Amino acid sequence: MKVIVLGGDGFCGWPTVLHLSARGHEVVIIDNLARRSADDELKAGSLTPIVSLPERIAAWKEKTGKDLVWKSLDVAKDYDALLDVLQSFRPDAIVHLAEQRAAPYSMKSPKHKRYTVENNVSATHNTLCAIVESGLDIHLVHMGTMGVYGYGAGGKTQIPEGYLTVEIPSLDGSGPVTQEIRHPTDPGSIYHMTKCLDQELFYYYNKNDKLKITDLHQGIVWGTNTDQTLLDERLINRFDYDGDYGTVLNRFLMQAAIGYPLTVHGTGGQTRAFIHIRDVVQCLTLALESPPANGERVRILNQMTETHRIADLAAMIAGMTGVEVSFLENPRNEAAQNTLPAIARTLQDMGLKPTLLQEGLLQEVMHVAQRYANRCDRERILCTSRWKS
């Protein structure tokens, strides 16, 4: 299969590129290195020592003999160049990871809010528009978030895979009408909001232009490496622990490794969905290799393997490592606690074999967080964004 990975240098993108290449797919990376630029802006960086994208590509060639091609362009701005790549490479599928993906980063300032909205909307819309203009039969696989459903305190109804069956009073009083709708959205940050905007775009292009689209509503990713990124240190994946890009579980792992109290925002009663990076690349591959049928509506899958309360995670890691837990004021505007009764059945039915926290956590602390602990900049750990002014 010929696949373009938009954002193929990023945290989910790079291991996906390698996994697809290892499976024999022909991969073109499109990336403007925006994620590395954000590191420069934030004076932060990956805990793991990532090399440049050309060096990564050369190392992969050296270890496996396989070629990867990189096109440096901004999907949100360089529409004509994007269309050119589609027309010349003629991909069967596009994996779309070319979005600003951190909630705290999206809330840092008006400039960051505007960048996140403009970048993410234009990246998605340009991709859709270019697929239509190319006239090619291209399956688009997009990385969404479980956050589109919201984390309200409710929890009285189940979170489905995208579509919800509801009953609506009928106009003529003849009893309720049953209808399947997209689950209502309730984003908790500007970043999450952009993934809700994406859903609208997908709905329209699927309806009007019959595009084949899979939208993966992903939980919080943890872990660092996959079989491929472990082949050589030059292939290592990034590991973010800073207050903007560090996701909660990886941040805890790094904090444990350096003996820094685990920073829980608010009560820790927030329940969130999780998935290991190994499972991310599995899921993306499963989704890619089973495209929707012609005329099928947008396929929405929940991409997560377990849910946990943040306080329970902190307690688990504290128990494993002896580090303390520190409860900080929550910068976010969110429910103090919630449940998350979500279904995530389809990808498991398609063959996903999950790496669960119980098996992977300690290995991650030892092999990554402790190994590279000396690279940690303690000044970058805390979140400085505020949701409320």
Added chain:
Amino acid sequence: MKVIVLGGDGFCGWPTVLHLSARGHEVVIIDNLARRSADDELKAGSLTPIVSLPERIAAWKEKTGKDLVWKSLDVAKDYDALLDVLQSFRPDAIVHLAEQRAAPYSMKSPKHKRYTVENNVSATHNTLCAIVESGLDIHLVHMGTMGVYGYGAGGKTQIPEGYLTVEIPSLDGSGPVTQEIRHPTDPGSIYHMTKCLDQELFYYYNKNDKLKITDLHQGIVWGTNTDQTLLDERLINRFDYDGDYGTVLNRFLMQAAIGYPLTVHGTGGQTRAFIHIRDVVQCLTLALESPPANGERVRILNQMTETHRIADLAAMIAGMTGVEVSFLENPRNEAAQNTLPAIARTLQDMGLKPTLLQEGLLQEVMHVAQRYANRCDRERILCTSRWKS
């Protein structure tokens, strides 16, 4: 009240500016004249002879002694300039009409699709972001469209004013949970899709930042003038009849005036909502003068006064004027026929006194379409956009 009208030189904007000024409100117009630039691009123009914005403002001063201020800036691009105007003028309210508003224009080409999405999303988001950054208590009144609800053939349930009560199966099997959700979206063009994107933005900024927002879901506007635009020919409002910007009823009126067969797209079984431009300015004023309370959710009102099937409108005008009806292939991707059982109660309860088709149509043909018929360019009448490639 101090009011900024974004897009205050446009078809809905200009009469709104005059109506607000006549009622004693202090008005600043922000407009980059994008609508006039589109005329240049399309080699089309208003049937009525509109003068430049500075001339309009001078004529208003001459006739009424009232001042209007125009700031020329692009809301979608000149964020800092927009924020400056907010901080110096300190408005009580902003009327947001700064969006590309034609469905056929939005479907002309990939470039037009991308312009419509980028312009409309950024205009709305910049406005929201600037209101938050200003720290001012500003009520945002936005022009949405009835098209967000969709025109599917269904019609088994009523279209509410924004929010729909549904029943969802409960998690514990204890009977259904009743929930109020935003009505599901089903846009029929890129343009309509952008109004759905706006709804997501409003939801988030209302939830996170407690912004006061009124979203008016408007029907198709017909008519040309209001009491204020009739005061002097230099104050006349624009009248669009071209295949991109001409809305269906005004197009029929002009066709009748020049003896051109009324062009019905498809079967004419499409039911749409309508409202006269006099009522548009009344509704905007009613909405402005009754802002939502602190903490109130986004107020969504349906702004329409009647619904009609397109074929019935054509027959009505044919009967009035003797002109023929011509059925053309439908360039749109839409149901051949639909019903539109929509509620539009709140604005009438607030005091709207509608101008209905029966009273206003003939007057419009005589006083506008016939009077300026010699300005019509017949080459611009047909729609050239195609929804399907």
